Amino acid sequence: xxxxxxxxxxxxxxxxxxxxxIKHVPSLLHTPLMSGMNALSGITILGLITATAGxxxxxxxxxxxxxxxxxxxxxxxxxxxxxxMLKMFKGSKDEEQAQ
Amino acid sequence: MxxxxxxxxxxxxxMGVLLGIRWMSQVKTAVRGNxxxxxxxxxxxxxxxxxxxxxxxxxxxxxxxxxxxxxxxLAKAVQMITIPQMVGLRNGLGGAACAIVxxxxxxxxxxxxxxxxxxxxxALCVGALTFSGSLxxxxxxxxxxxQKPVRLAQHQWWTALSFALMLVSVLLxxxxxxxxxxxxxxxxxxxxxxxxxxxxxxGGADLPIIVSLLNSASGVAAAIAGxxxxxxxxxxxxxxxxxxxxxxxxxxxxxxxxxLSAIFLNKGGKPQGEAQPAVAAPxxxxxxxxxxxxxxxxxxxxxxxxxxxxxxxxxxxxxMAISQAQALVKTLKDALxxxxxxxxxxxxxxxxxxxxxxxVLLAEVDIPYDKLFEMDEINPDMDKTDLAIVIxxxxxxxxxxxxxxxxxIYGMPVLNVENAKRVIICNFDDKPGYSGVPNxxxxxxxxxxxxxxxxxxxLQTLLKALK
Numbered sequence: 001x002x003x004x005x006x007x008x009x010x011x012x013x014x015x016x017x018x019x020x021x022i023k024h025v026p027s028l029l030h031t032p033l034m035s036g037m038n039a040l041s042g043i044t045i046l047g048l049i050t051a052t053a054g055x056x057x058x059x060x061x062x063x064x065x066x067x068x069x070x071x072x073x074x075x076x077x078x079x080x081x082x083x084x085m086l087k088m089f090k091g092s093k094d095e096e097q098a099q
Numbered sequence: 100m101x102x103x104x105x106x107x108x109x110x111x112x113x114m115g116v117l118l119g120i121r122w123m124s125q126v127k128t129a130v131r132g133n134x135x136x137x138x139x140x141x142x143x144x145x146x147x148x149x150x151x152x153x154x155x156x157x158x159x160x161x162x163x164x165x166x167x168x169x170x171x172x173l174a175k176a177v178q179m180i181t182i183p184q185m186v187g188l189r190n191g192l193g194g195a196a197c198a199i200v201x202x203x204x205x206x207x208x209x210x211x212x213x214x215x216x217x218x219x220x221x222a223l224c225v226g227a228l229t230f231s232g233s234l235x236x237x238x239x240x241x242x243x244x245x246q247k248p249v250r251l252a253q254h255q256w257w258t259a260l261s262f263a264l265m266l267v268s269v270l271l272x273x274x275x276x277x278x279x280x281x282x283x284x285x286x287x288x289x290x291x292x293x294x295x296x297x298x299x300x301x302g303g304a305d306l307p308i309i310v311s312l313l314n315s316a317s318g319v320a321a322a323i324a325g326x327x328x329x330x331x332x333x334x335x336x337x338x339x340x341x342x343x344x345x346x347x348x349x350x351x352x353x354x355x356x357x358x359l360s361a362i363f364l365n366k367g368g369k370p371q372g373e374a375q376p377a378v379a380a381p382x383x384x385x386x387x388x389x390x391x392x393x394x395x396x397x398x399x400x401x402x403x404x405x406x407x408x409x410x411x412x413x414x415x416x417x418x419m420a421i422s423q424a425q426a427l428v429k430t431l432k433d434a435l436x437x438x439x440x441x442x443x444x445x446x447x448x449x450x451x452x453x454x455x456x457x458x459v460l461l462a463e464v465d466i467p468y469d470k471l472f473e474m475d476e477i478n479p480d481m482d483k484t485d486l487a488i489v490i491x492x493x494x495x496x497x498x499x500x501x502x503x504x505x506x507x508i509y510g511m512p513v514l515n516v517e518n519a520k521r522v523i524i525c526n527f528d529d530k531p532g533y534s535g536v537p538n539x540x541x542x543x544x545x546x547x548x549x550x551x552x553x554x555x556x557x558l559q560t561l562l563k564a565l566k
Contacts, residue, residue, distance in 0.1 A: 004214045007326045007334050014113065014322075014338030021117055022343045024124040027448060027473055030347060030455030031182060033123055034314055036133050037343045038186050040116065041193035041317040043140065043336040044200055046147045047328045051203035052162070053153040060203055065162040067199035070192040072166020073173060078189060079137040080174035081182070085459050086130045092467040 032085045039078020045071035108146055109332035115139040116336055120343075126468055143332055179463045180420060183452040187237035187310050193317035194229025194294075197222055198287065200324045205272075205283050213273065219327035220269040220286055225320040227290030228297070233313045235298035236306055240452060246303035251296075258296045265289035297363060304494075304533045305362045307453045308351045312359070315344025347454050354448030356500075356511030399548045402564035404521055408486035411435055411442045412477065414514055415457055416450055418491020418527055422554035425464040428490060431558055432466065434565050444470050445477045445487075445514050447495035474514055481518035488561075489516060489524040491554045493532030496524075499539055506536045516540070525550045525557035 025033050048071055052064025116139050122132025144163075153159055177185050201223035208215065238244040251257055265286055272282035301309050318340025325333025352359060415428060435442050444466065450457035458471055481487070489496055496516045500508040516522050517540060524540065528551050531537045540547050550557040 003329060004326075007329065007331060010331055010334050011322050011326065011338045014335035015342045017117060018120065018339035018342035019346055021120045021124075022339075022346050025120070026124065027350070027446075027455055028458045028468055028471060029123060029126065029129055030350075031451075031453055031459045032129065032133070033343065033455070034186055034311065034347060034453065035182065036123065036136060037314060037318065037340045038189045038193070040136060040140070040336055041190070041314075041321055041340045042196070043143065043333055043340075044193065044196040044321045044324060046143060046330055046333050047200040047204075047321075047324050048162075048196060049144070049147050049153065049159055050151055050328060050330070051200055051207065052159055053151045053156055054207050055203055060206060061158050063199055064203055065158045067196045067203075068159060068162030069166040069169065070199070071196040072163055073170040074189050074192050074196070075137075075140055076167055076170025077173040077177075077185075079133060079140075080171070081177055081185070082133045083130065083137075084174070085179070085182075085462075086126075086133055088459070088462040088465075089126045089129070089468045090462070090465065091126070091469050 028089075029086075032082050035078060035085065036082040039075055039082060042071045042074035042078060045075065105146070105150055106331060108142075109330075109335065112139045112143050112146075112332055113335040113339075115142075116339060120339070179459055180423070181241070182459065183307065183310060183456060184237045184240035186314070186453065187233050187240055190310070190313045190317045191230050191233030191237060194226045194231075194233060194313075194320060197226030197317065197320035197324050198230060198290070199226075201226055201327060202283065202287070204324070204327050206280060215327050215329075216273055216279075217269070218323050220272055220283065222320050222324035222327055223283060224265055224269070224286050224290035224293075225316055225323060227287050228294035229313055229316040229320055231291040231294030232298040232309070232316075233294075235295060236301070236309050236313065239298075239301070239303070240306055240310075246306075248302045249299040251299075254296065254300065258293065261289045261292040261296060265293065301362060304355070304449075305357065307449065307451075307456075308348060308355065308357065308359070308362060310453055311344050311347040311351055313344075315341050315348060318342075318344055351449065351454055354512060356508065400564075401523060401548060401550075401561055404486055404523065404548065405435070405561065405565050408521070409440060410480075410484045411440050411486045411488065412445050412481070412484045412516075412519065413442065414445045414447075414487060414489045414492050414496060414516060415461065416447075416490065416492025416495060417452065418493075419554050420451060420457070420460055420491070422491065424490065424554040424558055425460050427555055427558040427562070428461070429464040429466050431488075431562055431565075432470075434562060438565075442470065443472055443477065445474065446471050447474055447492070447514055448512075450492065450495060474512060478515050481515045484519040485521065487516040487519035487522045489522065489526070490558070491526060493526060493538055494534045494536070495532075496540070497532065497534075497536060497538045499536050503536060506534070508534045508536050517543075517546075520546070522547045523550065523561070524548070525552075525554055525561075527551065527553065 048067040055061045119132040119136035122128040201219045204219045268282040268285035272279045318337050322337025498517045500511045500513045
């Protein structure tokens with residue numbers, strides 16, 4: 001199988017599997033879910049590291065640096081804000097225990 | 100590092116991310132799930148640094164450090180009420196990152212094959228439109244831009260033109276390798292234009308749907324960039340993000356009774372702009388309202404209503420969030436519970452400014468999540484409810500959605516508060532909600548008590564009445 005075919009198949013498989021799993025996330029947690037997905041879209045950083053390393057021209061490398069900053073902001077702030085949000089959700093029993 | 104090893108590691112990390120999402124399906128394990136995803140991403144970055152042997156590359160380290168610092172500062176500064184614009188802004192950053200990757204891939208490729216070039220061009224365009232569209236949406240959510248729909252003259256023609264330009268430039272960048280960068284630049288510009296033209300006509304209440312859709316687009320752009328670069332982990336995680344955004348978009352559209360096409364074309368009877376005279380309440384009822392209300396308020400005593408009720412449902416809406424009255428809602432809930440009453444919260448799917456936003460706002464003030472009920476769970480219990488307290492919500496409780504054919508909200512699922520024995524509505528004024536459809540509950544003098552004004556003040560009044 002060619003490399004291209006593998007990539008397309010991985011895309012389809014990941015989309016279908018992701019869709020099935022995400023369907024089980026209750027609407028209670030949809031905002032943290034979206035914030036977490038936001039963080040995951042920072043995965044572009046992998047491509048940026050490769051592309052920046054492979055660039056020779058100064059301008060291209062600067063552009064790559066800018067992209068790495070964007071993706072890194074997404075990763076860091078995305079996961080931290082999601083963590084902050086998820087920790088706020090407490091049940092009645094948790095609350096009684098805390099008091 | 101061999102390619103086979105990288106494939107195996109990518110598969111493991113993708114499974115880690117999927118397991119993280121699985122853990123997100125329960126509140127108890129959600130924190131762990133998010134941390135697992137974060138750990139997988141950290142591992143992915145370390146692995147790519149080792150694979151590309153770029154540990155000495157200063158540019159990359161500067162980028163990582165600056166991004167880390169800004170990310171930390173941003174995470175610390177953000178407030179829960181502004182999460183929607185924060186997510187919108189980050190969609191934009193994701194789009195920009197994808198566009199940059201695609202651009203560098205196109206520029207650096209010596210002899211690109213058709214698959215690599217076409218996927219890079221598509222990633223460039225989708226990344227660019229995600230960037231420009233998200234900035235407009237974040238600006239609208241943060242009220243830096245007007246929330247009302249903005250349409251250019253001949254809007255559809257401009258959109259069609261941008262699309263045509265994009266397709267032609269992608270095709271020419273493939274056919275004419277000598278001018279590849281020039282045509283890629285045109286692809287980039289037309290992508291930016293498409294994003295603007297799509298986001299500008301979207302009105303305030305539809306923004307959550309577009310945030311979800313752009314979230315999906317940022318994932319799809321990442322996946323396509325991954326195809327262009329041949330990075331399998333980028334493809335799989337991008338695909339997962341794309342699927343999630345798409346699912347949330349579907350859920351929002353269903354909950355708001357909107358079709359995506361109608362939002363983009365700004366159709367479907369949504370009033371244009373702020374003035375809504377065409378569908379405003381009939382003259383007579385508007386004149387009668389204040390008289391009725393003052394006379395009725397003296398008869399209807401909120402203190403007695405609160406005292407007599409056993410089963411109470413609180414319906415918070417965006418008005419509560421704007422007034423930042425969450426803490427007082429929690430105080431009211433505690434006061435009612437201390438009197439032995441059973442208090443629950445009914446959350447409409449589009450309460451707040453993005454899917455699930457209201458739950459976060461209530462969780463922030465320590466309202467236990469097991470008191471929060473989705474619309475479908477609590478609607479059957481409404482007729483057993485003694486008192487429904489509406490705080491800053493209008494369209495989502497409008498019974499006209501069940502009966503008023505031809506109005507924008509007809510067919511939209513709503514919370515059936517009219518089935519409760521009594522209803523207290525604390526809204527800012529007697530104007531119809533965003534849809535512009537008058538709420539018949541406002542005419543009901545027997546069952547409904549209206550309290551107009553800032554949500555905080557109305558809640559104070561209720562709290563005083565309770566004491």
